[in-house]
Amino acid sequence: MIVVLTTVPNAEEGERLARRIVEGKLAACVQMLPAMKSFYVWEGALQEDAEHLLLIKTGAEKYAALEEFIQTNHSYTVPEIVALAAEKVSESYLGWLQASLK
Numbered sequence: 001m002i003v004v005l006t007t008v009p010n011a012e013e014g015e016r017l018a019r020r021i022v023e024g025k026l027a028a029c030v031q032m033l034p035a036m037k038s039f040y041v042w043e044g045a046l047q048e049d050a051e052h053l054l055l056i057k058t059g060a061e062k063y064a065a066l067e068e069f070i071q072t073n074h075s076y077t078v079p080e081i082v083a084l085a086a087e088k089v090s091e092s093y094l095g096w097l098q099a100s101l102k
Contacts, residue, residue, distance in 0.1 A: 001086040001097055002063060004056040006070055006079055007038060013075055014052045020073065026066045027058035028100035059101055060085070 004027070008014040011032065018030035033053040040047050058066060063083055070081050089097075 001089050001094060002058060002060050002083045003086060004058060004063070004066060005082045005084070006054050006056065006074070007051040008032075008054060009049065009051060009075060011035075011052055014054055017070070017073060018054060021056060021066065021069065024069070025101050026062050026069055027056045028097040029057040031055040031057075057097060059098065062101060 006017075008017065014032040018032060021027045021030050031054070033055070035050045035052055038047075038049050038051045056066065060083075067081050070079055
């Protein structure tokens with residue numbers, strides 16, 4: 001299991017992406033966290049924007065398709081796409097996740 005992180009500029013885009021990701025069986029679950037403030041450098045200038053963080057729970061075998069989906073459907077030119085391996089996962093949750101991706 002992996003958890004993929006991506007940020008979106010608003011709740012509407014986050015909800016649209018989350019629904020399509022789960023409906024397409026690219027992930028078993030997507031959680032959207034409340035608005036936060038991000039600070040980063042873009043095109044040489046410090047930026048400060050409100051964003052939402054999506055936590056996308058999926059299997060490692062789905063990563064390539066999920067990355068391609070995000071790249072294609074995200075409004076950002078360079079969306080954040082970071083995958084973290086889940087070191088420990090309960091058997092029952094992992095079983096549900098795997099069944100949800102079939």
